[in-house]
Amino acid sequence: MLNGVRVAAAQSLGAQLSACTIMFQAGSRLERDNQLGASHFVRAMSGCSGHAYSLVGKARVLQQRGCYLTCSSDRQTLAFTLRCPFPHFHDLKYFLVDTATRCCFHEWEVSDIKPFIKDNLLRMSSEQRALDLVQKAFWAGPLHQSMFCDEARVDSMSSANLKDFVTNFTPSNCIVTSCGIPFEDTLKLAEGLHLQCDVCCEQEHMFSFPRGGYEWHDLGSGSDTCVAAALLGCGTQDLCCLMKHSILAATWDVLFAQLREGALDRIVRDQTPLGCQTDELYPTYKPFSISYMETGVFGVLAKSHSSNANKVANTAAQLLANVDKLSVEHIDYGKKRLKLNLSINEENCVNISESLGLQMASKVHIDAPLNAYCVIDSIPNEEVLQLAKDIVSRNLRRINVATALNTLKEFKSPPKYISKESIVSNCKIITFSPRSIGFGIEDKPSISRVKQDPLSYIPIINPRSILPIIDTNWRKDEIGLPAIRQEEKQAVRLIVIRRKKMKKHQRNKLWKRMRHRWARIKKRRRQIKEKIFQNELLAMVKAANEFSAEQYVASKIESANHTPLPTRWRHKRLPAFIIRQLLGIDKKINYKHTDVYKA
Missing domain, CATH: 3.30.830.10 (Metalloenzyme, LuxS/M16 peptidase-like)
Incomplete structure (x- = not known):
């Protein structure tokens, strides 16, 4: 294409599902010193908020329609794939474009994803870790860099590092492919990608060479x-x-x-x-x-x-x-x-x-x-x-x-000999x-x-302790080191200060222990508020759809021609049903076996 993006499409073999992939040749081999592990974060944050759609909005729509938006990477490439039925592709393709090219990488989202990254490192299978380590030991060059973030560098990863790594997503490194989607729709999707211009990267021209070595975990x-x-x-x-x-x-x-x-x-x-x-x-x-x-x-x-x-x-x-x-x-x-x-x-x-x-x-x-x-x-x-x-x-x-x-x-x-503590x-x-x-x-x-x-x-x-004390005035004017003798300490507020420090220490421990749980509670509250707000909007839309202009005009005319019922009869306040009987609107009821009601 004119913008440098390469496009390809494969015909469906009769399956009801279709897939579309936006792939960049920007794996872990393009990470610089301050970006080591950035591809792991980008892969884990594939469902986070973008410039057009939020995390909750994308997750809700994708789950309702039974679709998936995933990200996979290796040392060479990084691919974002949308799997969905073809009738839903025209509505969901904007989620794929927003995730692949316009991810925000907010600082709070990066902080929230760090525990997930650490848990992912702990749950990694031994076969996957061995394959990653053998490549790390075999290569000298960009391919030596692992596609998983080191546990020691997880806490130091920031939003600025991820945004700097995303600059490798250029048109010359971009490929758009699809399966079960017409080539014209795939071509329109590729034309709608707004990528920055190519930036000269030194590691793109560096080659990796085999070497002898070993790695262990x-x-x-x-x-x-x-x-x-x-x-x-x-x-x-x-x-x-x-x-x-x-x-x-x-x-x-x-x-x-x-x-x-x-x-x-x-x-x-x-x-x-x-x-x-x-x-x-x-x-x-x-x-x-x-x-x-x-x-x-x-x-x-x-x-x-x-x-x-x-x-x-x-x-x-x-x-x-x-x-x-x-x-x-x-x-x-x-x-x-x-x-x-x-x-x-x-x-x-x-x-x-x-x-x-x-x-x-x-x-x-x-x-x-x-x-x-x-x-x-x-x-x-x-x-x-x-x-x-x-x-x-x-x-x-x-x-x-x-x-x-x-x-x-x-x-x-x-x-x-190995002690019990070191077994x-x-x-x-x-x-x-x-x-x-x-x-x-x-x-x-x-x-x-x-x-x-x-x-x-x-x-x-x-030094003052070895000098003879000759004159009291000299000792009064001299400024030296404090005396060696034991000074008396007044512990008047020691318990109060200690209690204050302990409360601060316990409060910090509580925040450290409950931070993720409280964050989940706040997130759940925000989701509940969002659902209530959406229900209110749906109710308003339903009321607007059920609005009838004829009924509205008839109700207004009826209220304008309506004569209000008086509240008094012969200067006395009476109930409404009695006034309606006295005015002849309703049938008069014989109270106390008399035909005349004496007010």
């Missing part, structure tokens, strides 16, 4: 252990090489499933006791291939209990070192598994829309799974086998894997180096947080 005692080993993969610019890596990963996925089924059959055949089945059944191995614009990673993710982590880590390293030990039949099985995975997501409109955006970002065009099937079938099995050999020779040609694995014992620290805190650490295939399981060093003063205490001697 302690989940506490008794938790599952995940170990990830990665080698250099390929980027998304080379479609043929990308498909070869995908076929290789799918092939190893099939082999890992067969290994697990074989272990299960062996346990059932040999009637292994229940307590001995954990080491063989529970460990799982999954291959992964993650690609970015110019490069990518290929590796193995292993999960097991912490007691079996040493064995599983050795097995994962051996699998990665022997990735070229495949046959042509294995490659055929891998192609079938890859086709099956592509066909599973064929009916999901959200996946189709986001995958179409990734294709536009990578300048690769695979319109449908059938075209992907043709590309997969056109790749010879021998080329996939040669790629596996190149991966091993390129990354492991200078390393003896057996020697690297035998050095595991050198990493272990000598046994030492929970001093848990084991699993370290891994992707380039050198080296592992270490050692005790976490217990470093005291109390910093001692390197200098000992030296008392200050009063």
Whole structure:
């Protein structure tokens, strides 16, 4: 388009739902030093207030119509997706535009989302954390930056940092895709985007390079252990090489499933006791291939209990070192598994829309799974086998894997006594180096947080105490250090001051403990007031719709011609029903068996 935005649309395959995605090539790799973790906040604040619609208004309308507005991101891209029935798209597309391009990032909303970010970090699965850490250890450059905000930087994130990060949302980085929506409507939506001009960013021209290293994270005692080993993969610019890596990963996925089924059959055949089945059944191995614009990673993710982590880590390293030990039949099985995975997501409109955006970002065009099937079938099995050999020779040609694995014992620290207080805190650490295939399981060093003063205490001697007192006048006029003798202290208001300080301390603790609960109560009150106000507006609108001009004019004429009933009869105040009887309006009632009423 003229404004630089790229547009693509996919036809619906008969589903009732449609999806529209606004994608920006501005993931965590574009974060600067003061913006680390900004993409995590933008992803979490996708439903917050914008310049046109508030948080409560968008949430109410979307829930009433059964629609969803989500945000997903990685190190390369950040995508906002609206999933809704097509008849509601013309009314809800403004919510998508307001969320993607006009989010306000109010300071109070940033403060309210920080507890959610911390809770999201605690609830992160071990597999997701391991994949993020292995990429962080593998790359040197912008791809080293995690797509999750560090827990130590959550409190320091401000609205200014988020607004500065959003400046990367430029027309040249924007892609608009849809599934089940006509191309004309998608084109109108792209034309309505008001994005700022391109800003020169240094990190856009920086490339990431592989390096040797390791990262670890302690989940506490008794938790599952995940170990990830990665080698250099390929980027998304080379479609043929990308498909070869995908076929290789799918092939190893099939082999890992067969290994697990074989272990299960062996346990059932040999009637292994229940307590001995954990080491063989529970460990799982999954291959992964993650690609970015110019490069990518290929590796193995292993999960097991912490007691079996040493064995599983050795097995994962051996699998990665022997990735070229495949046959042509294995490659055929891998192609079938890859086709099956592509066909599973064929009916999901959200996946189709986001995958179409990734294709536009990578300048690769695979319109449908059938075209992907043709590309997969056109790749010879021998080329996939040669790629596996190149991966091993390129990354492991200078390393003896057996020697690297035998050095595991050198990493272990000598046994030492562990007190009861440090049993929970001093848990084991699993370290891994992707380039050198080296592992270490050692005790976490217990470093005291109390910093001692390197200098000992030296008392200050009063110089005036060693001088003879010669004259009282000199002592009266002299100004020196206070005397060493013990002064008497008057504790008249000590209890009052202490009570005042304790009340202040308890008040601060109460606010710290109840701040979020009170905030939820205030939010609920505002929502109730908003509902009452909306009901009043609806009542007013209903009364206006039921207004009739003819009835209004007739009531006015009737009130103008109405003669009021007198309140007195012969200078005496009487009830209205008696006056109506005396005037002859109503039938007279015989009171006291007389025909004449004597007032």
